[in-house]
Amino acid sequence: MKTRILKINPLKIEEEKIKIAAQNIREGNLVVFPTETVYGLGANALDEKAVKNIYKAKGRPGDNPLIMHFDKIENIKEYVYIDEKLYEKLKLLVPGPITFVLNKRSNVPDIVSANRPTVAVRVPAHPIANKLIEYSGVPIAAPSANLSGRPSPTIVEHVIEDMFGKVEIIIDGEDVDFGLESTVIDLTEDIPVLLRPGPILPENLEKIFGKIKIPEFIYGKVKVDEAKAPGMKYRHYAPDKKTILIEFSDKRIDIIKEKVKDYKNPLLVLFEEDKKYFEGYDIIVSGKINDYYNIAVNLFSMLRKADKTKNDVIIIEGVEDKGLGISIMNRLRKASSEII
Structure with missing residues (x-):
């Protein structure tokens, strides 16, 4: 066509x-x-x-x-x-x-x-x-x-x-x-x-x-059997690469440091404030930790960009489940093949 x-x-x-x-x-x-x-x-x-x-x-x-x-x-x-x-x-x-x-x-x-x-x-x-x-x-x-x-x-x-x-x-x-x-x-x-x-x-x-x-x-705590509206039932927004979501917590940095040891060439999607803990790794900055609007606007572009790299896995920091963060995490949970 x-x-x-x-x-x-x-x-x-x-x-x-x-x-x-x-x-x-x-x-x-x-x-x-x-x-x-x-x-x-x-x-x-x-x-x-x-x-x-x-x-x-x-x-x-x-x-x-x-x-x-x-x-x-x-x-x-x-x-x-x-x-x-x-x-x-x-x-x-x-x-x-x-x-x-x-x-x-x-x-x-x-x-x-x-x-x-x-x-x-x-x-x-x-x-x-x-x-x-x-x-x-x-x-x-x-x-x-x-x-x-x-x-x-x-x-x-x-x-x-x-x-x-x-x-x-x-x-x-x-x-x-x-x-x-x-x-x-x-x-x-x-x-x-x-x-x-x-x-x-x-x-x-x-x-x-x-x-x-x-x-x-x-x-993302339960799955639905019937879709009453788009985006409810199926996995969406997913990169082709394995994508690991790290839920937001005070321990997220330590969790990521342990997880990266499992992979030869991980790509990290991190907050601006957290990239200093991972010098030497390939990093995409999602935005500032509380700037949910810009994280949301760039979310899908970021996932596509991450998928085009030569890295073997994508590890993403999640945001808090509050305000617009609920929407961001809804998409990230659907996009991820593993959630920690």
Whole structure:
């Protein structure tokens, strides 16, 4: 398949280029586009054949649902059941990096929801994503634009690595803002349930929805048998190399010093403050110990960079399970083949 790359400045959108991409969506083709979280692999959510091609391009399991993207919050009413009281709460959070799981209407193809009675919906804040959906005139189904299981793409080079030759259009819209996929919250229960942590933190959700449930699988302590939303069931974000995660603790330096003895050529992913303890080793700095935002933004790029080195193992320092750290650790636990 011939892939065309359209470079678009998100601050000065060339509408003719957006129209080309939107026409491809309407014709049932695949279009990669930037969102404020990661790059998405999009197709017409109402076209079953087009959606099936998303799964094929990614190598994605068929029981892993997709997210329907809309340009305006009011447009979700045509596809999900929602009362006005809850709808008013959603309006406080969109557009932005958050996805809502709601009971779907019959016009949502089963392939989008992986044959579940619920569907995930969101309104992205990125100007290119928003314009693409608007000009397409249909909701766009989109997971992250990477091969299934690989780190999600936050720059266009990542997209080209995984998707060139598999899609008709790649929109180069520069780097993304957050670097982690959207927060996902299930609103079909009496008490909302966090299904995937992301840029919108649990404490901010509680201000709007009141009490929310945070299941154990969010912290990687248990596995789930059924995926109600993307990112729940399968190993994700994983480098090809063996990846060892060292949970955050006061003993982390000593633990890493012992672990590196087991390998000939380890690569260490460390906080800026901790690299001084490991002179002579190959090191990638993840960020400063409390700068969770920059660690999150660079997380997937860092994993891809680490995977391209000649080292035989990746050893990563984890962050504390608090605030945005919950989202970072959720991704790192899924990416790791061993956790200490």
